[in-house]
Structure formats: structure tokens, C-alpha cells
Amino acid sequence: MKPYAKSHSPELVPSLSDNLEHILTLLGNSSDIVYREMSLGETERKAVAIYAKGMVDQQFLYSQVFGVISRRFLTEVEASPPDYPQNLKHFAQHASTFGDISVVYKSDQCVSEILAGNTCVLFDEYPGAVIFGTAKDKSRQQEEPASEALVRGPRIGFVEEVNENTAILRRRLKDPHLTFESLFLGRRARKEVIICYLRGVTNPDLVNEVRRRLQKIDIDDPIESGYVENYIQDNPYSPFPQVQNTERPDRVEGALLEGRVAILIDGTPFSLIVPVTFPMLMQSPEDYYDRWIPASLIRMLRTLALFFALFLPALYVALVSYHQGLIPTKLAISIAGTREGVPFPTIVEAMFMEITIELLREAGLRLPKPVGQAVGIVGGLVIGQSAVEAGIVSPIMVIVVALTAISSFAFPQYPAAIAIRLLRFGMMLAASIFGLYGIILVFVLITSHVVRLKSFGINYAAPYVPNRVYTWKDLFLRLPLQTLLKFRPAMFKPLDRNRSDQSK
Amino acid sequence: MSSLRISPFSPFQLTITTVSTIIGVAILTLPRVIAEEVGTPDVWIDVILGGIITAVAAMICLHLSNCFPGETFYIYNVRIVGKVLGTLISVLYICNFTTFGAFEARVQAEVVRHFLLDETPLEVTMLAFILVGFYLVSGGLNAIIRINEFYLPITLLIVFTILFLNWKNFEFDNIRPFLENGPSALLPGILPTAQAFSGFDVILFLVAYTRNAQKSTLPILLGFALVTLIYMTIVIMVIGSLTLNEVITLTWPTMEFVKQIEFPGAFFEHFEIFFITIWLLNMFTTFFINLYLASLGIHLLIGWNIKLVMCLLLPVIYGIALLPKDLNGALELGKSIGFFSVLVSTLIPLFLLLIAIARNRPKHDQPVNEGSRP
Numbered sequence: 001m002k003p004y005a006k007s008h009s010p011e012l013v014p015s016l017s018d019n020l021e022h023i024l025t026l027l028g029n030s031s032d033i034v035y036r037e038m039s040l041g042e043t044e045r046k047a048v049a050i051y052a053k054g055m056v057d058q059q060f061l062y063s064q065v066f067g068v069i070s071r072r073f074l075t076e077v078e079a080s081p082p083d084y085p086q087n088l089k090h091f092a093q094h095a096s097t098f099g100d101i102s103v104v105y106k107s108d109q110c111v112s113e114i115l116a117g118n119t120c121v122l123f124d125e126y127p128g129a130v131i132f133g134t135a136k137d138k139s140r141q142q143e144e145p146a147s148e149a150l151v152r153g154p155r156i157g158f159v160e161e162v163n164e165n166t167a168i169l170r171r172r173l174k175d176p177h178l179t180f181e182s183l184f185l186g187r188r189a190r191k192e193v194i195i196c197y198l199r200g201v202t203n204p205d206l207v208n209e210v211r212r213r214l215q216k217i218d219i220d221d222p223i224e225s226g227y228v229e230n231y232i233q234d235n236p237y238s239p240f241p242q243v244q245n246t247e248r249p250d251r252v253e254g255a256l257l258e259g260r261v262a263i264l265i266d267g268t269p270f271s272l273i274v275p276v277t278f279p280m281l282m283q284s285p286e287d288y289y290d291r292w293i294p295a296s297l298i299r300m301l302r303t304l305a306l307f308f309a310l311f312l313p314a315l316y317v318a319l320v321s322y323h324q325g326l327i328p329t330k331l332a333i334s335i336a337g338t339r340e341g342v343p344f345p346t347i348v349e350a351m352f353m354e355i356t357i358e359l360l361r362e363a364g365l366r367l368p369k370p371v372g373q374a375v376g377i378v379g380g381l382v383i384g385q386s387a388v389e390a391g392i393v394s395p396i397m398v399i400v401v402a403l404t405a406i407s408s409f410a411f412p413q414y415p416a417a418i419a420i421r422l423l424r425f426g427m428m429l430a431a432s433i434f435g436l437y438g439i440i441l442v443f444v445l446i447t448s449h450v451v452r453l454k455s456f457g458i459n460y461a462a463p464y465v466p467n468r469v470y471t472w473k474d475l476f477l478r479l480p481l482q483t484l485l486k487f488r489p490a491m492f493k494p495l496d497r498n499r500s501d502q503s504k
Numbered sequence: 505m506s507s508l509r510i511s512p513f514s515p516f517q518l519t520i521t522t523v524s525t526i527i528g529v530a531i532l533t534l535p536r537v538i539a540e541e542v543g544t545p546d547v548w549i550d551v552i553l554g555g556i557i558t559a560v561a562a563m564i565c566l567h568l569s570n571c572f573p574g575e576t577f578y579i580y581n582v583r584i585v586g587k588v589l590g591t592l593i594s595v596l597y598i599c600n601f602t603t604f605g606a607f608e609a610r611v612q613a614e615v616v617r618h619f620l621l622d623e624t625p626l627e628v629t630m631l632a633f634i635l636v637g638f639y640l641v642s643g644g645l646n647a648i649i650r651i652n653e654f655y656l657p658i659t660l661l662i663v664f665t666i667l668f669l670n671w672k673n674f675e676f677d678n679i680r681p682f683l684e685n686g687p688s689a690l691l692p693g694i695l696p697t698a699q700a701f702s703g704f705d706v707i708l709f710l711v712a713y714t715r716n717a718q719k720s721t722l723p724i725l726l727g728f729a730l731v732t733l734i735y736m737t738i739v740i741m742v743i744g745s746l747t748l749n750e751v752i753t754l755t756w757p758t759m760e761f762v763k764q765i766e767f768p769g770a771f772f773e774h775f776e777i778f779f780i781t782i783w784l785l786n787m788f789t790t791f792f793i794n795l796y797l798a799s800l801g802i803h804l805l806i807g808w809n810i811k812l813v814m815c816l817l818l819p820v821i822y823g824i825a826l827l828p829k830d831l832n833g834a835l836e837l838g839k840s841i842g843f844f845s846v847l848v849s850t851l852i853p854l855f856l857l858l859i860a861i862a863r864n865r866p867k868h869d870q871p872v873n874e875g876s877r878p
């Protein structure tokens with residue numbers, strides 16, 4: 001609570017006006033804070049309720065809280081005046097019919113409760129404050145996340161309210177071992193962050209490491225899960241994402257059952273999952289909902305998409321500028337024919353088209369949906385067509401670039417696609433300098449980086465490397481679930497490896 | 505070794521690393537090299553013999569290392585033969601690894617110039633190769649082992665692809681007759697084949713970091729079987745499809761062999777260019793481990809930071825790689841290194857093992873005064 005540390009004494013005193021003044025200085029003169037003064041029954045004693053407008057459930061506040069203070073208080077507290085403070089405490093703790101009521105003795109606690117949407121009531125001659133839980137649940141409708149749409153699968157996504165999200169998970173996974181561990185992040189914002197794992201399954205070392213890294217974060221406000229991700233990742237200079245983010249509860253559920261850890265952050269529907277490896281980022285939950293043959297074929301298709309997205313423009317550049325001999329003669333002639341009028345070297349042509357398509361994608365992303373689509377069509381068709389007609393690029397280049405773009409859309413998770421998009425440009429530059437040799441040099445660099453990279457102690461290339469034949473059942477192929485779901489993946493070192501009785 | 509901690513790996517990973525180190529440039533020239541020595545088409549028998557001999561040598565290395573659990577060769581050789589001789593042996597190995605790394609860098613540059621970039625100077629491609637190699641090696645031994653695991657499936661895939669696609673060019677008559685000049689005629693071919701297997705001495709240095717190192721025997725033997733199988737099939741297929749007389753005249757017979765491949769749809773011509781591009785990965789894996797082990801040796805001898813040692817080794821390797829005047833010079837260098845390496849890596853471990861046994865303190869022994877673990 002560093003920002004409030006300037007205050008004189010944090011303890012409340014038995015004087016209403018002093019306490020009020022103290023809290024007033026802490027809260028400042030915000031227009032949304034309401035101070036409501038009340039007389040307590042027949043006596044001269046007064047009480048002041050403080051709450052934040054809009055964050056409290058007003059209906060509940062007026063009918064229950066104020067009603068109780070003004071009516072029942074009379075009979076239960078004022079009946080025996082000398083024991084007033086004890087009575088008040090007793091009333092708050094035992095006699096009231098509220099579920100969520102407590103007494104606090106520190107002003108900064110009062111302030112944080114008020115800012116959380118609760119109502120704080122101060123009384124005359126009482127060195128404490130009664131907190132009524134009046135916070136309003138204001139979560140939006142749960143809807144299918146737009147960033148991770150599936151053909152088949154639950155139509156539900158996380159919302160911005162972290163308590164709602166824990167409830168969604170609890171409803172889906174009614175296991176008493178499902179554990180939520182709460183901590184607060186941000187010097188100013190005090191956002192609730194919840195570490196979520198299966199007790200007795202997830203390796204405690206992993207949970208401790210996650211907790212340690214989260215506690216080390218020192219920022220004023222983790223606005224989005226991306227802030228947290230940036231602080232807990234292993235290597236901030238890597239192009240690869242080392243933390244998975246998702247809006248899908250089913251994805252989190254699957255991860256928890258594998259022995260991984262999820263991090264839910266208040267104020268964003270994106271939760272984080274650690275550890276993650278590159279092959280995992282190439283998978284979609286739908287792989288497991290489909291039957292295994294189509295799912296395996298789709299996995300292979302994605303491997304092909306990865307190859308295209310990374311290598312295709314670079315290969316084109318290398319073949320056309322250095323190794324024309326590799327292209328079959330007829331094709332080489334037709335490429336040479338189409339390139340006849342093009343005044344630039346292949347790399348300039350390729351860069352021009354690649355940058356154009358990245359621009360189009362970025363433009364389409366930021367605009368409202370209908371306009372975005374129009375931009376895509378106008379950009380794709382018109383620029384492609386007229387660039388060819390104007391003789392700036394060759395038609396084959398357009399095909400290559402289009403195929404590459406489509407391939408990078410086929411990635412099931414956006415962060416992986418971005419990493420590959422980035423590396424593709426390095427690949428193209430290397431191909432323009434060294435041809436195929438440049439491509440293999442960059443490939444060695446990328447793979448060197450990947451094998452050196454770790455995500456929370458797990459090799460980033462797992463389960464491809466370290467190779468174990470049984471982990472490959474769920475890599476390029478996805479064999480029937482009966483064979484996969486006997487054991488949890490060993491790479492997360494779960495405490496309990498068995499997932500079913502079949503494994504015994 | 506604080507900056508690069510080594511976490512233990514499995515016998516399987518030890519085997520993969522050994523296999524990746526063995527497989528390198530040798531496969532490109534092997535059919536010609538042994539055909540020149542023997543002159544008959546049954547040279548594949550030499551490959552099997554070479555495989556068996558080197559497997560025995562590898563077993564000696566393994567057994568010797570297992571006598572000193574948890575200690576790498578650079579440390580325990582001092583305990584067997586004393587400080588002076590042990591240091592001398594270590595220096596010998598360091599030189600071996602350094603020149604082998606340099607040779608690998610040079611030959612890949614020659615290959616690149618010959619097949620991929622005929623105008624780019626050797627100096628540039630070698631520099632790029634060495635620097636890219638340094639990036640991985642500075643990640644430590646575990647990164648090297650993981651990248652070997654990464655590339656080995658790709659290597660196997662490409663080997664079996666070229667064999668499969670060349671199936672229809674294979675003529676059985678080309679590899680007959682067997683043993684035309686009697687078994688003794690095969691003898692001169694054994695040494696060059698054994699050279700193709702050089703690199704297995706990494707076992708001496710890696711067993712120290714292997715979990716359950718006692719159980720490595722079977723995986724290592726299987727690894728040798730795999731390498732022998734690959735070499736043997738390549739030699740049989742190359743001679744069977746190109747004929748012995750043609751093979752002798754070719755510098756890179758395996759490349760000519762791959763060149764014959766024709767895809768049905770003819771989408772690719774010159775498949776050998778793709779083959780050599782991917783094969784560069786194997787030259788990288790050999791280079792990685794040589795650079796690492798040379799640096800490890802210097803690090804253990806002098807105690808300098810291992811990354812600093814690597815940086816200082818790079819110009820040395822670059823300089824050695826620049827020495828040969830042309831391709832033939834480079835291949836000659838390779839021949840002498842291979843000869844030297846085979847002698848060193850079979851005879852020295854054998855002698856050391858004999859001495860260790862003779863002194864009757866092979867297993868789980870109290871350390872003597874002169875050697876201590878870092």
C-alpha cells in the first residue's frame with residue numbers, strides 16, 4: 001500500500017469527525033464518492049456511510065443497509081448505552097443478517113474496501129468501521145471469443161470480471177483440487193491476479209515459480225494480461241511468445257488437466273497459461289474435439305502452413321536470384337517471361353509485396369468490421385491486379401505472397417503467427433544475400449534460438465525435442481484420445497501422471 | 505563453469521549426439537574414397553568392417569569413461585598417466601577438435617561454392633558458418649544436444665528419401681562380384697572407412713554428464729548400427745547406380761547419385777541442391793560439438809571463462825580453415841586429420857584403459873592427489 005503511506009496514523013480513532021477527515025484526505029475530493037450522514041435513532045449519535053457511486057448495488061444499499069442501520073440498530077445496539085462499542089462489534093459480527101459484513105480498524109483498509117465497491121460506515125465514538133459488502137457484479141454477457149473461434153466447441157469465453165471467470169472454471173471443472181490463489185498486483189491499481197492449478201497434479205515447483213515471478217512484478221497498474229506476460233516471460237528479447245494467452249475456458253481447462261498453471265487477471269478476458277512450447281502454439285482445442293483422422297490431417301496441414309509461412313517467399317527469392325537451375329526449364333522460362341518488364345531485383349519485389357500485404361492486414365484489423373472487409377478486398381484485388389499490370393511485380397510473386405499470407409492465417413494462435421511473420425523477413429533478406437545457403441543459415445539460427453529458449457523450465461521445442469516416441473503421438477499426428485489420455489505429458493513433471501484407470 | 509551449467513542427459517541423447525557428430529561431410533565422398541583404395545564393387549563389406557572396428561573402439565571409450573563416473577576425459581586422464589602426460593593428451597585432443605572444426609568449416613564452404621554460390625568468396629561463407637555456429641555453442645552443451653535431436657529426424661528423412669527416389673536407378677549387377685580378389689583385397693579400405701566414423705570419441709567427454717551412463721552400451725551400439733546402415737546403403741546404392749568406374753572419377757559421388765533423381769511431375773530439377781542445403785545441417789552439428797569440446801578442454805586446463813575461450817577459438821579455427829589452398833588441399837587436410845583422429849581415438853583410450861586396469865583401480869576409486877574435479 002505504498003501510495004497511501006503518506007497518511008499520519010492508519011488506526012481509526014473514537015471520533016467520527018477525525019476519522020471522516022482522515023478518510024477524506026486519503027480519498028481526495030472525488031466526485032463519485034458519496035458521504036451519507038445519518039442520525040442513529042433518538043440519540044445524538046451519528047453515522048456516516050461512504051461509498052463509490054456506480055460501484056455499489058444501490059437497491060441493496062438503500063433497502064437493506066440504510067434500513068438496518070436506522071431501524072435495527074436502535075433496538076440492538078442502543079438498548080444498553082454503556083456497552084456501545086462491544087454491541088456494535090457484536091452486531092456486525094453475529095447479529096446482522098448480512099452475509100458479507102466485517103469490521104476494520106484501519107483507514108487504508110476502509111479506503112480499499114470503498115474503492116472495491118463496498119460501503120464503509122463510520123460511527124460516533126467508535127474506533128472502527130463496519131464494511132457492508134455491497135459491490136455490484138457488473139459483468140457483460142459471456143460470448144464466444146472472436147479471436148479464437150471454433151467450428152465445434154463451447155460457445156463461451158472469459159469476461160473482464162475475474163470472479164466471474166473463476167466461477168466459469170469452477171462450473172466446468174468441479175474438482176475439489178482445483179485451486180485458486182489470489183494476489184494483488186500494481187502499486188496503484190491493486191488488481192486481483194489469480195493463480196489457478198490442480199492441487200496434487202501440477203508440480204509445486206512450477207506453481208512456486210509462477211508465484212515468485214508474479215510477486216516480483218513492480219508496476220503501478222497491470223492494465224492487460226500482456227503487461228503481466230511481459231514481466232514473467234523467460235526471454236524478453238525472443239521473437240517467440242513464451243506465455244500462452246486465451247479467452248477460452250475449455251483451453252484453460254485442458255491446460256490445467258495437463259498439469260499446467262493458468263493466470264487470471266482482473267479486468268481482462270485474456271488469461272495466461274504457462275508453460276507453453278512452440279508445438280503447443282500450433283495446436284487448437286478443436287484438434288481434440290474432432291475425430292482423430294481429420295484432426296491428424298489438419299495438424300499436418302498446419303505443419304505445411306508453417307513451412308510456407310516461413311520459407312516460401314525466401315525460397316522464391318533464392319531460386320529466382322541464385323539457383324535458376326533448380327526450377328524446371330518450362331517454369332523458369334515462364335517466370336523469366338513474367339519478370340521481363342519488372343525493373344527491380346526479386347528481393348525488392350518480394351519486400352514490396354510482403355510489406356503491402358502486412359499493411360493491408362494491419363489496416364483491416366483496426367477498422368470497423370464492414371470497412372475492414374472492404375479494405376481487404378480493395379487492397380488485395382486492386383493492388384495485386386494493378387501492380388502486375390503496371391509491371392512492378394510479377395504474377396508469380398503475387399501468388400507466392402498470397403499463399404504465404406493464407407498460410408500464416410492458418411495458425412490457430414495469433415502470437416505464433418506474428419513470430420513467424422517477423423522471421424520471414426529475416427529469411428528473405430538472408431536469401432537475397434546468400435541464396436539457399438542464407439536460408440539454411442537463418443534456419444540454424446532460429447533452431448539454435450528455439451533449443452536455447454525455455455518457458456518456465458520447459459524446453460521451447462518440446463515435445464519435438466527432447467524426442468521421445470510416445471510424445472510424438474500428439475505432435476504431427478493426433479492419435480485417438482484413448483491412447484493419448486492415459487498419461488499426462490511428462491514434460492510438465494506432474495505429481496500424478498495417470499489420467500485414467502487404463503494406465504494402471 | 506557457472507555461466508554454462510550442464511544438466512545431465514540420457515544415454516539416448518548421448519547416442520544421438522555421437523551419431524550426429526559422426527555423420528558429416530564424409531558421406532559425400534565416402535563411396536569414392538573407399539572405391540579408390542579397394543577397386544572392387546564389394547566395398548560395402550569394408551563399411552561393415554569399419555563400423556564394427558569403430559564400434560569396438562567406441563566401447564573402449566565408453567568403458568574407460570565408466571571407470572571414472574562423473575569425470576570428463578580431460579580430468580581423469582591426468583589420474584591415469586599423471587599430470588604431464590595427461591595434459592599432453594588433453595592438448596592433443598584439443599588440437600584434434602579445433603582442426604576438425606576448421607576442416608568442417610572449410611569443406612562446407614567448398615561444398616557451398618561448388619553447388620550453391622559459385623561467386624561468393626570462401627572467406628565470407630566460412631565466417632557466416634563459424635559465427636552462426638558460435639551462437640548455438642555459446643548456449644552450452646545441452647543446447648548442442650537438443651539441436652542434434654532436432655536435426656537427426658530431418659537427416660534420416662532426407663537419407664531415406666534420396667534412397668527411395670533412386671530405387672529405379674539401382675542395378676544389382678553393378679555391385680557384383682563379391683570378393684573378386686579375395687578377402688585380403690578389402691583390407692586397404694578399412695582405414696578410410698574408419699575415418700568416416702571418426703568423431704565417436706566425443707563419448708569420452710560426454711559420458712561424464714550422462715544419467716545412468718552404465719546403460720549406454722546398447723544405445724551406442726544401436727547408434728553405430730544406424731550409421732553403418734546409412735553408410736552401407738549409400739555406398740551400395742551409389743555404386744549400384746553409377747558403377748564403380750564412374751564413382752572413382754567423381755569428387756562428390758553421392759551428389760551425382762542424388763542428381764539422378766527425377767521427380768515424376770518434374771517440379772524440382774537438381775534435387776541435389778536441396779539435398780546439400782539440408783545436409784549442411786549435419787556439418788553444423790559436427791562443428792558445434794568440436795568447437796564446444798575444444799573450448800571445454802581449454803577451459804578445464806587454464807580455467808578461463810568458457811565463453812571467452814570460444815570467442816578466442818573462433819579466429820584460430822577461421823585461420824586454420826583458410827590454410828588449404830584449394831579443394832584438394834582441403835580434402836587432403838581432411839584425410840590427414842581423419843587418419844590422426846582415428847589413431848588418437850582408438851589407441852589412446854585403449855592404452856589408458858589398459859593402464860587403468862593394470863593399476864587395478866578402475867572402479868569407484870578415491871581420487872588421487874594430482875587430479876581434482878572443478
